[in-house]
Amino acid sequence: MGSGTVRRSSPPSSSGGARRIVREAIWVLFIVVFLGTVLIWIMVPTITDSRGWTVSIKAIPSNSTFFGNQGYPMLMFTFPVLFIACLGCVYLHLGNRPSELQEGKNGKGRNKGLATWRRPALVRGPLGIVSWTEVAFLTMFVALLVWSFATYLRNSFRSIDRMGTEHGDKPWQAKLKDSGLRLGLVGNIALSFLFFPVTRASSVLPLFGLTSEASIKYHIWLGHIVMVLFTVHGIVYIIYWIVVGRTSQILMWQGNDEANLPGEISLLAGLVLWATTFPRVRRKMFELFFYTHYLYILFVIFFVLHIGIGFSCIMLPGFYLFMVDRFLRLLQSRSRARLISARVLPCDTMELNFSKTPGLEYTPTSIMFLNVPSLSKLQWHPFTISSNSNLEKDKLSIIIKNEGSWSKKLYQILSSPSPPDRLEASVEGPYGPASTHFLRYEKLVMVSGGSGITPFISIIREFIFMSSTFKSMTPKLTLICAFKNSSELTMLDLVLPFSGIPSDLSNLQLQIEAYVTRDKDATTKSSKQAQAVRFKPSSRDEPLSAILGPNSWLWLGAIISVSFVMFLILVGIITRYYIYPIEQDINNYPTTPRAILNILVICVCIVIVASAAFVWNRRRNAKEAKQIKHLDGSTAAHPPDSGFYNAEMEVESLPHESLAQATNLHFGERPNLKKLLSECKESSVGVLVCGPKKMRHDVAAVCSSGSAGNLHYESISFSW
Template sequence: MAAMAKAILLALLKVLMIVIFAGWIALWILKPTTLWTRKWKGAEDSARHTVFGYNGLNFAVFTFPLIALTIIGVVYLNLVTKEPPRSRPARSAPVGFSNPVVVNSFVGILSSMEILAVFLFLLFLAWTYYARISNDFKKLMPIKSLKLDLWQIKYLRVATRFGLLAEVCLALLLLPILRVLPIFQLIGIQFEASVRYHILLGTTMIFFATIHGASTLFIWGVSHHVQDEMWRWQKKGRIYLAGEIALVTGLVIWITSLPQIRRRRFEIFYYTHHLYIVFLIFFLFHAGDRHFYMVFSGVFLFGLDKLLRILQSRPKSCILSARIYLFPSKAIELTLPKDPRLKYTPTSVIYMKIPSISRFQWHPFSITSSSNSDNHTMSIVVKCNEGWTSSLYDVIQAELDSDAGSMNCIPVSIEGPYGPASLDFLRHDSLLLIAGGAGITPFLSIIKEIASLSSRRYRFATRVQLIYVVKKSQDVCLLNSVSSQLLNQSSTQFSLNLKVYVTQEESSNATVVGLVNDFSLVRTVNFSTKCSNYAVHGLDSSVLMAAMVALSSIKFLVSLIFFNRIFVPTEMKSSASQKVAVPSENKASKEKTPSSVVDLLLLASFIIALACNTFVAIILRWKRLRKDIPAASPKQGNKAIELAGSVEASTVEDHEIHFGGRPNFQADILSKFSDETGGSDIGVLSELCLVIEDSNK
């Protein structure tokens, strides 16, 4: 009975989210039309006579739908069961749309659903631009302060409407990088995959904004008004200087985000990316509060998400132990303390900062352990190449080489874990896992999860084939944590077959068992936990986070209404935020309340909402840490160096190793595996990652 009620509730929430999202999309489609403009002016006039004013109407119509969608989505994801299925769930029709269609080094992997979404977004941009510019050309009006020719007026309108396209991109820009409030997870897209949408939207926004700004400067130049217009900070209308500052700031952020700078000079990327605060403030001054409400939902949710992440990553935890793989592999397995009640799904990711190495760098790592088998700890594997990871290797190596009587304590800050809401991969009879280099780490947790489920009454894949592509044979050391599943399959109830492809070495007589034995020599060290006694406790309750989002939106609206009632005179409420000229008889009242003051009131209301939310979150976090979060349980504080010997040999003969080339996925892998499984239901997961990249928190 309870299961049926839960299913009905999930269905209702899903329908409600679809209705809200469809309404939000319809709003954007109708907004460029003259019909919407005419009706909306009437709605604003009516709203001015209410306690909410036009500000409340704009917030409710343009901003709140996405906030409401997020609140419902967080509750929905919390209700979606993370328990492995006891029977196979029915396959949904959209599954085929998520299969890869385009695989390219430039755009990555694109599914048919993603291609369709990109096409519809471009179509929407074209519609918005056409609807606006065609209406502008029908009623061209000369600008009194500028004496322009007809072609100059038309070109200026063209430039202005490119600014609207940049505004559309800005409305979506911050949504893909939400972690605690993951909107994209509602459609099955995890944070690691959604970051590329943030990059594409940011690049597109800067492209349109640059055309908008450069074209406007060009018209000012040919009409000899550059000096007059460029440095103007108008009391009314669009503030040109603010737009110029926002454009320059956006260009600086975009340039320092290029891979060539981000990977080599992470601190520059990190510092300049925080200029987004400057960019958003001056965009508000340039566009005005009405336009800002169109993009405010993303800003609002990102501010809350950032706040919750900062609070969640405190207090600091520590590293319990480290297993360092001997030369030449340079890989480390770190063990962290975990709250036994913290459960996470396979392929989950944590973000880790080690202040002793860098005070600012946060790096993402896939969890390689299973919360079903490891109640008090979680593990990650770090492939140490260069930069931050190389510094980590040196720190651990220095501790191993130290002659001190006890190990030091290494404090760390942990954010997460973030992972999928459900175990969809378990619905398949067979799994084909394809990994390259450090991309093997998410699959280690899948293998351990299946192994832990094999002794329980759960549905799991009984046949797993792992395709591992590496540059050097030494990289197979990353398989050390699943060596027992690979080499002692008599103790498991599922079949695990491994095929290794070594691309940069010639043919050899080595076997998989031999390589795992040869490159599985490790030295283990247990660290002190004196610097921090807190275990990783994970995110707060989803219901609590949804309540905090709702509380913040209410506090913002109340503050906004309060400020406007006090600081904006009644006679000005009809024109204070309009970005058009007002009659000369209203000049005195116009100068009384500049439009930038209304913008500042919006900004102040947002800051107050965040401050109140911060206070509540800190109190709740303090109570939870004081009562609920267990202390980290160290193994031993003193130095305990262990030299692990070779893993036990096995009679497994199905594992294969190939040298000197990459696999032919269609002929050698997909077709063959399909034949071997007899056409049963097969799930294919790929994680081809040869380089660990930095990530900005």
């Protein structure tokens, strides 16, 4: 299921105005609930919360025979976030209707008002390129952690000084133990946010203008914070047990209290996972990083067994949404995609073409995860979608650069003298922004290095569609692309789609500046030749389709809400008629079985509801799939000739001639990015960059300078 769909062109109407009003009302409600949730997080460590204004609220669900002590955290922490997620689903569904052209024009004022906050604040450093908005939110988040820890300690230390200690501990020993406990509580706060960035089809991230693929760095930041806090938490407790002579506690698995051994197992799994996430290990041994990341399952399960389901409700909503998304991805990945053709370029680049249903729509810069079982049954790799769902209704294309062991194996298969007649593949996605805002700018400058050109191909194709459909002038487009060798110029052949291209591109203001850094002229050639590969799909292969149909956001909201309500009903019944008769008022029921029961109920509810929604929409998708299964790979094959590689464009049509005239080739030099960007005199210039780390830093440095007030920096990077 894609996280966004292309906005269809439609004339303004009264229904569009009504949708806009409803969206604004939902946005106001979202802000109110969000700020209320933040206020709860701020007040939790205070005495006011534990002894004052929330006592009456906490007493109602905690004394309930249906939910017990987990009722309060579910009410205060789990419900608001899932409610926001459902609001986001409705908000995004309503946003799929109005014309993107109209919204883009209306968004120019908002873009200018927030331009300063979007500018890069930090360009080089351990955090990478960070905007002022990200600095502000990161500062507030760290302040929340520091505030919570300091407030917890101040209140608990006062209690120890006033009331004494337990178990005959000295005051400093009790304070040491309490410090470890508070570190764990603060770590739970950070853990609550950890899974939001990796929920690919998220309805929460778009409310903040984010996508999952662009939020991976937040997941990395949160992961480091979580593991530092939990590691220190565990070390402090071990030191405490050694000091007081109770080392047997290390292997203790209590029945009615926090269980120590599960916590240590969870921490150990987290440490192994954490060790492989550092850049040097991740880049050199990606497969090790990939497989050890599955330890998150052990980490979460034993974490819940360690602290019990009550405290787990604090981090539950983020993980709950992740589990819904993960199971939908599992259902989608069970099908074999209908791969109809491939194109192998001389620059060690492959273009794969999949058949898709017309109902599957996606935005520019969207990505798709690909699995080829013959290479690895477990590995999934993200690739940028280069096709456009408006121009190419029945085809989806991705571009793969031969840069790693996995892609090298795939390249060897496709470039062999006798490529296979069929290649099994499964996909997840597409995923991308719910909408694009490129029309807010007067000019769009796209800077790429090597295979970084791929997301810009989808953007250019979107503007080709807009310029021909709306018959109006689109923003000026400048593509600055740097390649190492002349053979990589063949990437420019992919800018125009092979089919569905309009004959008139006069409204498209496109200029391409292509730089070849290692070759002095166009005479350097490679012995490799472009190769077109046609496949004969099996009858079992299915065209790509939206996993939850055209109304995917509404279906996702229904899955989240219905599964959670089912969870509440089942847990209420189990607690009322099984757990409560045993524990009653003396907390006799063991923590571990109760946590296991809740985990099982959550999993069962998600599986039942998500499977039902998937099966319902699968039947509807099957009708569209039958209409296009008769197509074979012949309609999607590309001619192997490459005009750019031969140093001259083959003028096959007016669009190709226009592209050739708009292209300037520069050999033996690198682009002077500072000079090129400073020449942009328009009042609002969007600067997108996708390429090597140094290129991103150089562009961000130019855009962050005081003299570049008209430049608005946006990074498009999918590197892990």
